[in-house]
Amino acid sequence: MKGLFAVALGVLTAIGGFVDIGDLVTSSVVGSRFGLTLAWVLVLGTVGICLFAQMSGRVAAVSGRATFEIIRERLGARLAVANLSASFLINLLTLTAEIGGIALAMQLASSISPGLWFPVAAFAVWIVIWRVRFSILENVTGLLGLALVVFAVAVFFLHPDWSALGSQLLQQPSPHTDESPATYWYYAVALFGAAMTPYEVFFFSSGAIEEKWKPKDLAQSRVNVLVGFPLGAILSLSIAACAAIVLLPKGIAVTSLYETALPIAQAFGKIGLIVAILGFVAATFGASLEVTLSSGYTLAQFFGWPWGKFRRPAHASRFHAAMILSLVVALGILLTGVDPVQVTEISVVFSAIALPLTYLPILIVANDPKYMGDHVNGRVTNVVGLIFLGIILVASIAAIPLMIVTGAGA
């Protein structure tokens, strides 16, 4: 019974934890501009993140090594520093966006301008990381994030033209919008990069150490990943579908968080909005925690500092100092007045460096019997892993030219 509860909890938190501000807005932007013609990218990215998150969790449980320690060991200091710089910048930009996202969600709930919420949100994130146990922070934000299921329900209540939605799923470069193929592919690469963003793997593998997983817990972690992540992706897809049903026909191209919520208002009115806003706050807050922790994990694991929430802050002092500094920098970026949502767009460039340099060492170590004993990758996992590494490489090479050609998808 306890085992079943643990599995259910794991799955639920994986669903709730899958969606962050980038997913909320990007899904909605893409849905309102391209309909569901980019849904296949989401499916592809979800398979990829499931594969590598599971692999990194297995490495962590069996060898006790978190992902960035492995990156350092296998890539050597120089390449690892390149990855650290790129990953850390992505983390910082994502953190900026997430804190901004909390503030935007709070604005929706209160009408108080986001500028006043930035410091409150950053402080709240810090205090939770400082004082709350890992399992509690993971489970509570994950469960509250489930409020976003309202988007999945709304898809049905909006009575869409199912055959039209279905044909969008199968059509490539969308027929009834004026977007150029380059813009389409730019968003395809950006969506793929966002689905496979390295911080999720850093967080997942370090979380396995925080919760002291052993090889016997692997079955449960596999269920969490294989059920939770895809269901989370369905939430993303629902958000895109809601935008495609309500906003695309009206010619509204989403640029702000409140527009993401408008289809819910249309479907369920005020009650639905309250649930959706609760989901926004939980999802952005949960993601802020994950990203802040990831910044600490990557730095500490690269330099070999003590890290982890299972230690008292004074026993992982540089880890906590790094997280405080990250929050301060993110707050500083927000206070310059940039649009928090657009901040994430720059991170596409850094993903091009970070993605291959993160997933290659995981794949190599997952095959090393010195680390893994009997738990080395099977043949099928290796073949799929190599295919994804290929896709990641192509996406990485294409990312920067596409960004320049399309003016970042304008």
Added chain:
Amino acid sequence: MILSDLLGSPVLTADGERLGAVVDARLVLDGPPDGMLAAARVYGLVVSPHSHSSFAGYERTGVDAPALIARFLRWRARGSMLVLWADLASFTDDVVRLRPGATLYSPRLSGDSA
């Protein structure tokens, strides 16, 4: 001397022919006890003719998965060899020179046949 001084240094035969670059140093823990372990002496140098560094050591370990990566990295490290310390004549100006008649050995780690 630090390890980085050795790594990357070119290796020349006694005749001045370039064999490659030092990509690793093989240590053996068979000296007199030094604290908790035996002293670790430099047993030899791993030399690669085509690359300045080794990546993931596929040419030395018995690991061959994932096949495509293993094959590529072995190709990159093709022709790698081990030269023993006893066969080194000098290490000056960041160049390692071998003694006449130095033997080239396989770089494989024998304990790694897993």
Added chain:
Amino acid sequence: MIFRRLAIAAVCAVLAAGLAGCSADASARSALSQSAGTAASTARSAGLVLGLDQGDRLLPSVMDTGLSDAADRLATEAQAVATMTATGGIGASRDRILADIRDAQDEVASAQRVSAAANTSAAALDRQRRTLDRLAQQLDAAAKRLEQQ
């Protein structure tokens, strides 16, 4: 040696300037069209917000956020269009687009006033919604025309 490099640099600079000059017309046109398109989308968004509010489906805080966001974005576009140098005979369309954006700004501002007032006038909000939709259509049409030229 140094002279040859300077000469090459000069030739490159002239070429670049030439290309930029040729494409200045096209880029001004596409920037204008983009501003018109964004303004249209924003006006529609504000219209949708007003429509949802009429159906009593919106929280006041979401309505506030939506209208103030729309006001900000329209202001940004108005600023961008007003400071644009109108080359290649797009001056007339620029003025018309600017006028439409300014009208939309006025409508959003008065909607903000109406919704802030104690007794909201449903009729006034409905009128503003219709006006915003009409302006959005005009802006969209202008954007399309500029792209096709």
Added chain:
Amino acid sequence: MTDHRDLPMPPPVAGRVLDADLDLLDRQILDPDGVPVSTVDDLELTDPDDLEHLDPDTPPVVSALLTGPILATRIFGGRMPDSRFIRIPWKVVADPGIVVTVGVAADSLDASWAERWMSEHVIGRIPGGRHDPE
């Protein structure tokens, strides 16, 4: 073209064999309680007496694991003076596995002075910094 498959295996040795870059460099160093100390950023070897005429019978031995600022010179090049090395003597190394375990507490090593400094002067002074999370 020499292929290593054609090359003979080296003479067998009695002790454990480690390739310095492959098996030691960039590994995590843990103390007996599993507390991270640092990473292996470089190795210090004893200097041969005469570099122009190396003595075949006295090979260099590893005197210490190096860590700290030496990482910067390894990544960006350059050489720092030996006097500024932060050393973890080979004497205290207990097990060079997929992590390098040392036999003494992390707090007793120079390598963790930065951690102690940050703990004493910054993190430990923030309320709650010395308690377990709830």
